Amino acid sequence: MTPDLFGRHRAVLPDWLALYYEDPLEITHGEGRHVWDAAGNKYLDFFGGILTTMTAHALPEVAKAVGEQAGRILHSSTLYLNRPMVELAERVACLSGIPDARVFFTTSGTEANDTALLLATAYRRSNTILAMRNSYHGRSFSAVGVTGNRGWSPTSLSPLQTLYVHGGVRTRGPYAHLDDREFTDACVDDLKDLLGHTRAPAALIAEPVQGVGGFTSPPDGLYAAFREVLHERDILWIADEVQTGWGRTGEHFWGWQAHGQNGPPDIVTFAKGIGNGMSVGGVVARAEIMNCLDANSISTFGGTQVTMAAGLANLAYLLEHDLQGNARRVGGLLLERLRAVAARVPHVREVRGRGLMIGVELTRPGSDEAAPEAASAVLEEARAGGLLIGKGGGHDTSALRIAPPMSLTVAEAEEGAAILERALRSV
Structure with missing residues (x-):
């Protein structure tokens, strides 16, 4: 330079x-x-x-799709029917594993997580959120408020009450000396104890593999064990798949599937890789959760025709080439x-x-x-x-x-x- x-x-x-x-x-x-x-x-x-x-x-497949779409129309907002957006939403909903899924497209992972937090707090009528220590969920005001990594949290002010849970880092912290089963049991006990001291939270948001946190992760099955505790209390599970989605972990298409013994999350967020460089993010949730908002909402730039064309071509290439x-x-x-x-x-x-x-x-x-x-x-x-x-x-x-x-x-x-x-x- x-x-x-x-x-x-x-x-x-x-x-x-x-x-x-x-x-x-x-x-x-x-x-x-x-x-x-x-x-x-x-x-x-x-x-x-x-x-x-x-x-x-x-x-080439993505560049061609972008060029062809750009030659027709780049953008019209969500106020109009958008064929590429519907087609990509259909594919993502099917791949998500969430029954009766609805998809909302954003321009980034930060905005996707922000939307997931809005949905969860509105659906549960609670502004308390559980998050993992060492986590990162974006740079918006609400996303910073649930980030458990000091180096990426520039303010303590937040519209949310956030409580941090053990488990995202396997080899550091008070439970690092335990074996995987004991580690999971200790984290579950910590979660139960935490829930006994607070009003019912709206959701737990967690990265299956913590990205900014240094690619740390818990033992497989920890979030499934958390899910049992959460489900008993009607607390939602948000899987932040911004970095782990689309097969990057190799063993699974989604990172949550290493913890999927009790079914898929209630909400999944995604971004980054799906656009292969184009600004694409999104949220997948059950219809009853996605449709819980009782005020008008649109997106000017979420799901534009050109970014959706890129996402469709990129996803097709990824699946066809395994x-x-x-x-x-x-x-x-x-x-x-x-x-x-x-x-x-x-x-x-x-x-x-x-x-x-x-x-x-x-x-x-x-x-x-x-x-x-x-x-x-x-x-x-x-x-x-x-x-x-x-x-x-x-x-x-x-x-x-x-x-x-x-x-x-x-x-x-x-x-x-x-x-x-x-x-x-x-x-």
Whole structure:
């Protein structure tokens, strides 16, 4: 990136609009799993615009669908019938697993979660929300109010009363020493105790795998156990699938399905990957919940014809090419490769994840103390080697986040792992 563009950025955009790298990067174009910067350098992309380029950069099928739709009409708002929106809603409703599902499209995951919170609080007539510690649900006023990650919560003011539950992080906290069964039982007991001290909440909102939190997750079945407790009290379950949906975890199409023993969630939110870079988010809920609002509501930009055309083409490509299966196979190989690397790097505390959603947590050698400076150093070294990755975690941001497009090949996985190994060893 030219210094001029960096200076212009700082002159007109907020200071809190974070940029990666000491010398920020301007990406000019991409193809497949690769992108190029303004200087012509080529990078293997293992972050996909924060898990948003789900299938591939410049995917011809999506580019064609967008171009053809743009040549007809870009936008008309939800005040008019919209064929691409109806068609994508039909597919999403069918895939959601929710009976008698209704779908509402938004422009982002933040707006999707905001809508889910509106629906839940209106339906249950309660402004109390249960959320997970270390969670992240967006940057709107209400979404920040249920975010359990200090580094992404700029204000304590909120229209909601939020109570935070244990369980989203398996290997840290007061229950980390327990085995999976004991861990789940302890978290359920904590939830029951919490509910005994408050008015009935509207819902629990939870990411099956915490994204910004560093790709942490509970043992499979924890949210199913929570669901039993919630169901007894008519408390809704909102699954935030903004980062985990569409098969990225490999084993399941939705992250909630690892906890689906007691049926699907009441509400599912989605975004990011479905548009493959276009601004698409949404909410799926049972009809009685979706239809509970008793005031007028529309969306100017949610479900525009051009974004819906992109979503339809992208979803069709993902299903026809079994990218969920590819995420399981190639992601499994990448995960094992990185675990082998980590065994020889003292800074690595844990390699975790599933499918093409992998976290590498860094600490100071010989301790559990977070090492955010090490994460930043690895990010820089990986870029120098031709690899783009992300970072996250708690307020210390000491976890590397690896989430390539789901069409990643075995050869590209090996190439990326080799670059990351060199970057880790350089710390």
